[in-house]
Amino acid sequence: GEDVEQSLFLSVREGDSSVINCTYTDSSSTYLYWYKQEPGAGLQLLTYIFSNMDMKQDQRLTVLLNKKDKHLSLRIADTQTGDSAIYFCAESRTTDKLIFGTGTRLQVFP
């Protein structure tokens, strides 16, 4: 089946690291993505990882993929107030469809 799950809410202090987690059920996923949605805006692709990779780092963002446990995480180092947003995990296979998680609302407080 197609199911992508995330916790709904995360609150962190400015300057700390944030870790947003995602689990998925389809082992045939080829790409896994992280999107960011700021209030009143569309989704912005932050980063993605191919399923044969374990880790991808891009500046303050680190994506970890545990394919055995079907677990994906996004770590944001030195979290800033501008990082406050909803973060969506998504997967795709060889089709044209993206399957999204429920989204995690990240709140950064000073």
Add this chain to the structure above:
Amino acid sequence: NAGVTQTPKFQVLKTGQSMTLQCAQDMNHEYMSWYRQDPGMGLRLIHYSVGAGITDQGEVPNGYNVSRSTTEDFPLRLLSAAPSQTSVYFCASSPTRGGTEAFFGQGTRLTVV
């Protein structure tokens, strides 16, 4: 560089009315899709298109029609609006399959009363 443009940004409909949500992209992308976003449910795929003249159903297609007469435009039609269609609708386009290069519009907030 306009990207993906959705109109209108906000709309209120009465139950039973019909309307079309517009989506246009100027990037010559083959793949376009419509999602709806509901609280606690993430984004769900309504319909998608892999090129002009080709459309297919997504996860929640009932109550919606689409057409793709040109590469640029992918309108979403609500045939007879129902309160259950109150949602935020997003259009996306991509030059490739999957989402590695997907661009999203700003969204249309639709309320059906």
